[in-house]
Amino acid sequence: MKLILNGRINRTYVQTLCMMFFRGEKFPENEENSSRILTVTTIDTDDGINCECELCVNNKTVRESSFVPFSQSEKYERSSKSAVGIAVYNAGVKLTGRNIPWGILTGIRPSKVAYELLSKNTEENAKLILQNRYLLSENKANLAIRVAKNEGEILKISDNNTCSLYISIPFCPSRCSYCSFISYATPKLFELIPSYIDKLVKEITSTLESIKNQGLKLLSIYIGGGTPTVLSEGQLEEILKAIHNSIDVDELIEFTLEGGRPDTITDKKLEIAKKYGVNRISVNPQTLNDDVLKAIGRHHTVNDFFEAYERVQNSGINFINTDLIAGLENDSFDSFKNTIDKIIALAPDNITVHSFSVKKSAQILRDNAEIYGNEADYAVKSVDYAYKALTENGYEPYYMYRQKNTVCDLENVGYAKKGTFGIYNVLMMSDCHTVFGVGAGATTKIVKNIDGNLEIKRIFSHKYPYEYLQDN
Ligand SMILES: C[S@@+](CC[C@H](N)C(=O)[O-])C[C@H]1O[C@@H](n2cnc3c(N)ncnc32)[C@H](O)[C@@H]1O
Ligand code: SF4
Incomplete structure (x- = not known):
């Protein structure tokens, strides 16, 4: 153009x-x-x-x-x-x-705009400004305001003296066709895992030491990926033990392990996670439609998810999150509605509803260049249904972000039952405190708030595990 x-x-x-x-x-x-x-x-x-x-x-x-x-x-x-x-x-x-439901708001955090408006206006006026000035649909204006209010509550726990830690495990059991995360997913590359763990454990220990020396209070740890539960039981234990030996994990508000793929979750791994203080875990179906799972190359079935979910429920880990994606290729409104209804019946503490986003490096785009034009209007109906069904069943939308090239320009929303908000996601996204990142692909974000002026410095780790390992 x-x-x-x-x-x-x-x-x-x-x-x-x-x-x-x-x-x-x-x-x-x-x-x-x-x-x-x-x-x-x-x-x-x-x-x-x-x-x-x-x-x-x-x-x-x-x-x-x-x-x-x-x-x-x-x-x-x-x-x-x-x-x-x-x-x-x-x-x-x-x-x-x-129909573009988010109007002229193109940024990744619409709730930030809502938050600013709420600080100067009544809720009713803030909503009208979102609709009339930013051209948001009524549904999105309501969502932005509700998220902004919940985020505001969570952010009260953070200040200059607090921080979080992200630990990156960029390995997966196989590659899903929609994914663009840097993650190794072949047996040959898995040979790097033992040396990766060795180096990661050293970095975790030195980072936790440094946090202590700086007098910072660590509020949350997030072990993400990739798929951290792809690690063997022994490898997972090495990482968790290193954390346990460095800090009192009982002082953390939140300690998340991204299980992710149901096909990697075993009773033993859950027992180890619980033993070393993990109190939040994700087990992600993405969809409860076997045909769609197959189409997105997910290599597990709906039944695998239900079995993994039951194991997680029996593990005694306090909070469970499930990730879903609306607007996937080959999905439909009825199929997504069925997914939401069945997940609500399971009643996990957190349900994160993503909207399908076409990432440049995803296999799906290489297979089908036309996918950019796929508007999947059913996605709009799906996320509207998710909002309605989840809020009617006691879930609050508490964090939200948008990505580029997302179907119908929709959003990703974290929903949680009252008292179970996943704090890391909000703290990490909102520039309110320092987040240390360790491992390949992780970013450390140093945040200082000096009399209301934010100073933010980002330090990027090596993108790929092989680069991370080469660096002495
Ligand atoms: C760090 S990722 C992966 C977690 C884990 N490995 C898994 O696949 O279950 C976190 C979430 O982002 C979402 N996601 C990843 N790629 C996406 C895409 N292209 N569009 C929309 N959501 C996506 C999925 O719901 C996924 O569970
Ligand atoms: S979606 Fe998850 S399991 Fe699939 S490739 Fe991406 S990070 Fe790995």
């Missing part, structure tokens, strides 16, 4: 808006004969910003305009962004007829 931008306009934002309507669109700098042209012009007046937009696709042209008044409480950039967003969004809707 050719973009012609006149005025102080953020090109990346306009591209992101366009991609909501035109999946996988490219924006070459010197495109001459494009069949898609977007012209956006902003003009500052004494009172505010006028934006004129013309969108021409295959000889069909639509025009839209917007006006956003200047406000004392808002910076110029934000007003300008809104003016551009409203005009481009309305033109996109007019031309494609598509």
Whole structure:
């Protein structure tokens, strides 16, 4: 698509808006004969910003305009962004007829916007601003506000003197076709696991020592991946023992082990996890439809999930999370509804509903380049159903984020029964305290809040296990 931008306009934002309507669109700098042209012009007046937009696709042209008044409480950039967003969004809707439930909010954390609005407005007004100014659907405005309020409660436990720890286990029993996480999934690469564990244990020990020396209080640990339970019982024990030897795990608020794949969870691994203080575990069906599981290359069945879930329930580990994905290829609304209904009947403490996202490095995209165009409108209905069914059954939406190239531009939402919120996810996402990351692919985020001014520094570990192992 050719973009012609006149005025102080953020090109990346306009591209992101366009991609909501035109999946996988490219924006070459010197495109001459494009069949898609977007012209956006902003003009500052004494009172505010006028934006004129013309969108021409295959000889069909639509025009839209917007006006956003200047406000004392808002910076110029934000007003300008809104003016551009409203005009481009309305033109996109007019031309494609598509329904984009999150309106002009393209960022990864819509609840952050809701949180800011709640700090200056009544709940009712905050909701109206989300709907009228940011063009959110009523459902999404309600969701953003509910998440913002719950996140706000969780964030009260953190400050400059607290921190969390993420431990990365980038190995999986096999590769799922939709996944883009860096994770080794072949027997040859599994040969690296013993030396990976050796190095990881040293890094865990030194990081926990450093946390102690800095006088920080560790609130949560998250062992994620990949699939940490792909490790053998002995390897899992080595990691958990290293943690246990360095800190008093009873002082942690949360200690999560991402089980993930039901086909890796054994009674013995659960017993070890419980013994060393794990109090939250994920066991993820993604869908309770065997045909869909097969299509996404998940290598386990619905029955495997139910069996693993029962083992986890009997393990005595306090909190159980299950991950689901809405909008998967080959899935349907009825099948997703059946998944949600059956998971609610199991009553795990946490249910995380992801929306299918087409990742550039995922096998699914290599197999089917057209998947970018797959709108799967049933996904909108599915996540709306999830919100309704879960909230009616005592679950609260408590964290949320969005990713690029997600079906119908939908969101990922963590739901939890009252008193069982998974705190790591919220703490990690919200820049409220330092999160140390150890292992390949992990990021350490050092957060300092100095009189309300945030200082954030990110330190990236090696991306791949083989690089991590080469570094002395
Ligand atoms: C760190 S990942 C993987 C955890 C674990 N290995 C598993 O597969 O069960 C956490 C969650 O992200 C979600 N996820 C991964 N790739 C996704 C994608 N392309 N679109 C939507 N959700 C995705 C899945 O629900 C997954 O359980
Ligand atoms: S979805 Fe989970 S199990 Fe599948 S490849 Fe990705 S990280 Fe591994």
